Amino acid sequence: VVRKAHAWYWVGSLGAERRARLPPGDMGWPLVGGMWAFLRAFKSGKPDAFIDSLVGRYGRTGLYRSFMYSSPSVLVTTPEACKKVLMDDVAFVNGWPEATLNLIGTRSFTSPAMPRDEHRRLRKLTAAPVNGSTALAAYLGFIDHNVTSTLRRWSSSSEPVEFLTELRRMTFLIIVRIFMSRAAEDEGTMAALEQSYSELNHGMRAMAINLPGFAYHKALKARRKLVAVLQGVLDDRRRCPRQASVDMDMMDRLIEVEDEGGRRLEDEEIIDMLVLYLNAGHESSAHITMWATVFMQENSHILSKAKAEQEEIMKNIPLTQKGLTLRDYKKMEYLSQVIDETLRFVNISFVTFRQATRDVFVNGYLIPKGWKVQLWYRSVHMDPQLYSEPNKFNPSRWEGPPPKVGTFLPFGLGPKLCPGNDLAKLEISVFLHHFLLGYKLTRENPSCRIRYLPHPRPVDNCLAKVTRVSSNEY
Numbered sequence: 001v002v003r004k005a006h007a008w009y010w011v012g013s014l015g016a017e018r019r020a021r022l023p024p025g026d027m028g029w030p031l032v033g034g035m036w037a038f039l040r041a042f043k044s045g046k047p048d049a050f051i052d053s054l055v056g057r058y059g060r061t062g063l064y065r066s067f068m069y070s071s072p073s074v075l076v077t078t079p080e081a082c083k084k085v086l087m088d089d090v091a092f093v094n095g096w097p098e099a100t101l102n103l104i105g106t107r108s109f110t111s112p113a114m115p116r117d118e119h120r121r122l123r124k125l126t127a128a129p130v131n132g133s134t135a136l137a138a139y140l141g142f143i144d145h146n147v148t149s150t151l152r153r154w155s156s157s158s159e160p161v162e163f164l165t166e167l168r169r170m171t172f173l174i175i176v177r178i179f180m181s182r183a184a185e186d187e188g189t190m191a192a193l194e195q196s197y198s199e200l201n202h203g204m205r206a207m208a209i210n211l212p213g214f215a216y217h218k219a220l221k222a223r224r225k226l227v228a229v230l231q232g233v234l235d236d237r238r239r240c241p242r243q244a245s246v247d248m249d250m251m252d253r254l255i256e257v258e259d260e261g262g263r264r265l266e267d268e269e270i271i272d273m274l275v276l277y278l279n280a281g282h283e284s285s286a287h288i289t290m291w292a293t294v295f296m297q298e299n300s301h302i303l304s305k306a307k308a309e310q311e312e313i314m315k316n317i318p319l320t321q322k323g324l325t326l327r328d329y330k331k332m333e334y335l336s337q338v339i340d341e342t343l344r345f346v347n348i349s350f351v352t353f354r355q356a357t358r359d360v361f362v363n364g365y366l367i368p369k370g371w372k373v374q375l376w377y378r379s380v381h382m383d384p385q386l387y388s389e390p391n392k393f394n395p396s397r398w399e400g401p402p403p404k405v406g407t408f409l410p411f412g413l414g415p416k417l418c419p420g421n422d423l424a425k426l427e428i429s430v431f432l433h434h435f436l437l438g439y440k441l442t443r444e445n446p447s448c449r450i451r452y453l454p455h456p457r458p459v460d461n462c463l464a465k466v467t468r469v470s471s472n473e474y
Ligand code: HEM
Pocket: 109, 110, 123, 130, 276, 277, 280, 281, 282, 284, 285, 288, 348, 349, 352, 353, 409, 410, 411, 412, 413, 415, 416, 417, 418, 419, 420, 421, 423, 424
């Protein structure tokens, strides 16, 4: 009776005609809705069980109604339906749960209130310096240097390192250098930012319980610290603005940009933009780098093939050349397949969120105005109808023509496509290039349990020894 009353509370007011067009599903118990089933599946190490149970109960309809993160929601699980939602930024605005918005900030791209034109203008401003050949070529030398010195440091220690934690540190340094160059040189600022980001991430996608001891409570505290550190950097920057426009970083650009009416961004907007970019710009890249390394170590035939490709590239690099070039990077075809397969298999962004601004029909089902929409990239990537043996790590599946639009969504699609996709692939490739040529990873707990929230990772953060095995690496 209670469950029926809960369902009626949300769908009753839609009227008989609209109600009849809703996707199949179940609103569950009051307050928790589908959250129990979702958390149970992810916490028991069977993340696909959640959507599988909906498919088992209602068929492969591609859309299911539920109640999650305190909102009536439609879960979208097939390529065609995801594509339709992602390409339409008029009918669908960002719909992150309020708890996530409170952590990431309400004044950046994640905000549903950011007008479409403002989103486009700020994306153009912030995406250009991290994308495209010119930008990537400018960062390549720094990334290359950062990777080689990091690998040498790890391998010179006889103690195991938390491989994931260290990779997060490395990718974080790269993104801070791009966004706030001078801050990357200040060890105190870097340590404060790193620590706060780590806590912020643990609270992401946790239950929004703001009580001491809970991950969400700690994450809110971490956000406050993060804002204070970034405000300090911003104040310094305003006090001593950069003179030459040639070495402007992203913070300078955000300070200087004006809209047509001459309005500049407020401090809160700049800070929220940085909180988002610095977070998005290091977490996922570090996780994918770790998993790609681990999967290659676990599959000797894949490791040998990837290594042979890098050795071939090395043979053609003139002795006078210092470090890698974009031309060398573009030759890494097999490595690119390994990374794409890691992106598919790991599903670091397993779901993203939108909200319907009006009644919309997708695959013949109604998504009512105001309802949240969850795009389940994970179900697309693990669908056996799209990927044969989806639970097998097989980079060779990426040989041949590119996948059909909507079937491979590690970076999303459409107007909100990840602006850091090229940068991410570049830094992951540079790391793997050096690793394959000269290093080996020996995990302390190779069969360690995997935790799936907020991102899939071994619970020991991949504790391992990194050993230098060859002087091939330059
Ligand atoms: C392997 C690495 C990465 C993965 C898997 C990834 C994944 C994603 C996905 C799936 C989205 C789309 C979310 C949506 O549709 O709502 C996204 C958005 C975003 N990503 Fe990434 N990302 C990665 C690296 C990066 C890097 C290196 C940067 C920074 C340069 C970055 C910055 C952003 C930003 C700012 C957005 C929001 C874009 C907007 O709303 O317009 N990401 N990312």
